[in-house]
Amino acid sequence: MSHHPEPGRPGNVDSERLARIEALLAPAVTGIEEAGRRLLPAWRRVTKGEPRWPSTLAVLAAVALQFTLPERLAIHPEWLLPTLETALLIALVAANPYRIERGSTLYRWAGLVLIAMISAANGWSAVHLVIGLVRGTEGSDAGPLLATGGSIWLTNVIVFALWYWEWDRGGPVARIHAERTYPDFLFPQMQTPELAPEHWEPQFPDYLYLSFTNATAFSPTDVMPLTRWAKMLMLLQSAVSLLTVVLVVARAVNIFK
Template identity: 60%
Template sequence: MDGTDGVPHEPEVPAWRRPTEGEYRWPAALVIALIIGMQLVEPGRLTVHPHWLLPALEGVFLAVLVVSNPARINRASVPLRAASLALAAVASLGNAWSLVLLIRGLIAGTEGGSAGLLLFLAATIWGTNVVVFALWYWEFDRGGPVARAHAHQPRPDFLFPQMQAPELADRDWEPAFFDYLYVSYTNATAFSPTDTMPMSRWAKLLMLMQSAISLVTAGLVVARAVNILR
């Protein structure tokens, strides 16, 4: 491609393929705080005992991450990376435990006496599941947010529409947490990829697992709630 001076210019490298300042911490921190709040309002019978344990652990990990790297996520640190993954793992464990106990209660007949309460519990677990998988997608795509900021891995695990049509995207566009949250939400509602395609095997496996969990939650819980309403 020629410039105005007649000298051939190289195509501009998109932001997601070059080193950048990194994305802001606050979107992920805000959604994680929402997870903690949802876990605290769940009935104690559906959570790991003591009821406050996992939310407290998540709060500690979140506080460490925010204090250590409060603005942009671009600081390479093994302890911070471990804390970030541990936070996602604890949130996943808590939500999986709640879902298992809820399903067991539905099968045993100890849960599901009230359609309103059942739908509230299902919405809480389903919503937390969306956020948890968004965290995993965000943490692993091209090595995580710090690795993406430093452009360590050029091959994407998730192919976003802006990567396929860069001429339609802002020159400084790069995937951030809310992009992964959208991928997680659409996968949980459509039970399949929509506009963003998984490229690596781990991404396909995670999306498969999320779709299966969402299908079970919707199938069992909503069917039981409709039964009660009838």
């Protein structure tokens, strides 16, 4: 037979005191937890997803640039890869039409396959352009040569921006859920948070800028790669960009002479 403390007895008084203490401490604990969350920079907290439209416009630009290349430098049939890329893009936009917030294994693989297809198409064009320049079968006219080289170079910038954006800390969906603590790229705002807005976190335009500066300077500028894969990816982009620019410009100069 169980016995319960009656009102006024020591056991009951202790329970009442404990309940009052917990009630008094609850707001303080909540405030401390909230302050702790605020001390963390936005890129390390759970936040809302970034806007969809910047990355969508970049993919559309890369697809459009494929149609500007000569037929001999494209994968045949010419319409196949752009059609598949557009279909995948539509599916990705349908899953997250306004902000990139919901993710799944299928969604992530669809994004990676889309970038891989654009990379394959541009890599094919770049390799065949370089082979043609070395053999002397490409570049009889400076104008079309510069236009072709420029399209390949610009697509290269977009492609690597997409790779950086998709892989840094597990991708855009993983970043907003703060699934990974350590970044793969160190942006200036991470080093000097007092000079950045309170809610700053890297979004696609930041990775596009990273890709552009790496393709023009052939080395890191203000954004530092921290992991080995990030360093190797930037190395590959610099090598492709340097090779394309040097060969195209050298051939164009010879034509002008």
